[in-house]
Amino acid sequence: MHEDFEDTGTGKGSALWRNGLAVFAAGISVFVLSANYYGLLQPMWQTAMTMALILPFAFLHTSRRGRGVWLHPALNIVFAIAVSAAFLNVVFNYMAIQMRQVIPSIWDQIACVVAVLSVLEVTRRYFGWALPIIATVMIGYAFLGNMLPPAWRHAGWDMSFMTFSLYTQSAGLFGVAPKVAVTLIFVFVSLGAFLARMGTMDRVLDLSRAFTRGSYGGSAKVAVFSSAIMGTISGSSVANVVGTGRFTIPLMKAAGFRAYFAAAIEAVASTGGLLMPPVMGAGAFIMAELLQVPYGNIILAAIFPAILYFVVVFLSVHFESRKLDIRSDTEGEARSAALLRCGPYLIPVLLLLGLIAIDIPPVRAALYTVGFCVVLSWVLQPMGLRAIFAALVDSTEQATPILCACACAGIIIGGMDGTGLAIKFSQFLIEFAQESRILALILGMIVVIILGMGLPATAAYILAAAVVAPTLIKLGYMPIAVHLFVFYYANLSHITPPVDLATYAASGIAQSNPIRTSMRAISLGAVAFILPMIFIHDPVLLLQSADPLRLVISVATAVAGTAVIAGGLTGWLFTHVTGLGRLILIASGGALLVPVWYISILGVLIFGLFWISTRTNFQPIVKLPQERT
Known part of the structure; x- marks a missing residue:
């Protein structure tokens, strides 16, 4: 049974x-x-x-x-x-x-x-x-x-x-x-189920512990690493929260992190896992099919925004740990030993990437990888008939809700096509955009988040892409940037109140206040809400620019901007900072993220003033030791 x-x-x-x-x-x-x-x-x-x-x-x-x-x-x-x-x-x-x-x-x-x-x-x-x-x-x-x-x-x-x-x-x-659900989504959910039964999740956690051993906030960094690795294959941020959070959240609480912060970190990291190439919860393959472009183009465009997302989450953990002086245990397995013991469990993921790289269709590549998981398990940790049976049951049980949601989305899309509502909505948004394209993007963001509330990310993306993407493309935005814009907000709906499923799941495990957890999750994921607005206007962050110098400058300022924003969100950068200091950091980081040279220079100047304040212990910005809480 x-x-x-x-x-x-x-x-x-x-x-x-x-x-x-x-x-x-x-x-x-x-x-x-x-x-x-x-x-x-x-x-x-x-x-x-x-x-x-x-x-x-x-x-x-x-x-x-x-x-x-x-x-x-x-x-x-x-x-x-x-x-x-x-x-x-x-x-x-x-x-x-x-x-x-x-x-x-x-x-x-x-x-x-x-x-x-x-x-x-x-x-x-x-x-x-x-x-x-x-x-x-x-x-x-x-x-x-x-x-x-x-x-x-x-x-x-x-x-x-x-x-x-x-x-x-x-x-x-x-x-x-529905067609995508019974092919791509079901097969990749099955791959995740077989990897879980094979023991890959446990090994990923062990590997993350080894590589964060002795660092500030190591237990929270384990959550970030493991969610990024496993979340890309998982088709659900909630499943990712439950799969990794039941291990990582108790570890974070035991290390000294507040329950709501531990839950928020897990929710944000698990949601970000679906934004991380190469699989993106099967979203990369669905996007390639909808856009009719090579899979490699999607990965190239998606990789840098996903890295920025995890940079700000990782640095938020690090800065919060420095602020609270939380270090992880220095004892444990050596990194080389952990890599030798746990590395083989990541071979299926590398095989999947290799098969896709040589133009094997994604569905077939995933099926080959499922078979390889069974064969590899006989070498590492044998999967008997009972474990294979359990993985098959898991596949159906985990895929069924997604397939039901996709079928319901199919009814909505069919209704929109059959009535011409999609065209009417497109005309409305275009007329709205004549007043301000920014307002049109904000309206599009709100529509995507509302459509995504309570739905699996892939189903939400397909539905939202049918409603919003054609209009934004008509407004002149690059198609791949538009679809990533929609994909990001469809995923971010899982940490956006009032129906933030990932946050609910994490707060349930952490036994934290859901509202406080949601607010902290939004602050931790703040950069992710800003990034789509930036890359849809200037796709250089999607690595679409042919100018190497502009690309290098944009990447450097974006990384610096996310790091500074992380300091502002946590209240620590070089030292403890006041509320005013946090606002200055967020303003500086936001200016660095804007791909306009004079605004970026303004961000550098603001940060320079902040750095001077930390060197001189300027009290309106820097907290003195007795003021710290």
Whole structure:
């Protein structure tokens, strides 16, 4: 039996149910991984078959874990059968449905309604009401569009057109979001599950401890390192928080960090893991597919902003540790010994990069890496049949919420395409931009963060890219910069109140105040909120400039700016600083980040004045020993 399938029931019947559900989950993983490996199935057919398995599992799984208890268990089984039949209709009648796309049968229409309602319900169970409400409003807009004011009016749907838009063509429930979910996302979630069962997470933590041994704030730096490494493969910042935070947060608290600071560091680092190449939680491959550009272009553009993100988080940890005088234990495993013992567990990640570098498709590269994990485990720490079975169950259990969210996003995107709402929103944003392009970007940022609240980052990115990216590209911004802009804010929604899932998860582990944790997480991630606004205007930070001198200057000022901002956020740089000193540092760092030469020079001058103040113990800026708290 899989240990994660807990149940409040007792007795043989309950055990039989849990075991049966675990076998079902493992079978789903086998099918999806096999279908992606052989690549023989037509995309819409493969998506339909996968959803015919995943959605029934979602109904049954959530009903046993308390999220569907308002329904009698027998009704959950009925819903599971109904939604499976709705998607199997596409599987078994695929050619006939393609022939009658525009004029669907009554059975197609019934199947479409069942599929849509089922997706809305399972999404609600996993993520709450926000996304299902947006999808429901979208459907309402589709049906009532002919009654709206002229600016937002359209012809209006009937059941036949709804079925065509969402069900009988490669859009809606079978559009980009669900298709990507059953290929890229599921496979990379599976890779993460196999790496976890192989013991890679434990070894990454051991390696991080060894390399931060004896430094200031070593326990917190372990969280930063481990989250950056594991978060890039994980498809969820929350999963990253839970996976690494259950080890790192207690270590940070024991070292002397406040509970809310420990939780905030873990939430920010785990969220940043999905911004870190080479995988970016599968976001790099999705972005390459949406933009139709080589994967290497995405990595080149994404690498430096991600490094800046972790520079400010790492330095914030270091400065906070200096301020509180927190050192890590000097005893422990030597770095060379730790690298020798733990390094082999990172070989699968290097293999993945190598396969992608020689132009192996990402899905196939990830599948080869999954197989390699099993083979390598026989050398390092053998994965028996029970561990492989558990990894397959983990894959389905972790991927199911993401697939449900992507299916719901598919409904919204299908509705926007079918009603022309995407074009209307684009026109509105362009008119808004005539007043100020900065205001248009701020509005775009707000829309992306709202769409991303409560959703897995990859699902949020796909949805937000469909809504916001085309408009910003029309405004003249570089497409790759626009998509990274959207990707950043879709991820940052996980540390942005009121629905900051990563922060909630971390504060739960740390037993800290969620609001205070959220505020600290925002301050730690402040640079990440600024960076997209900078690189979308001047893509030099995305390494897109052909001028080497300009590139070097921009990189140097950006690194210096992030370091100074980190000092301002923590209240320590060379020495303890006052509130006024912190404001001066943040202003100086912000000026250094702006890619305009005279503003950067102003930042250098401001910092020069600050440095002189620290040398002369100028009390309005520097805290004297007796003033320190």
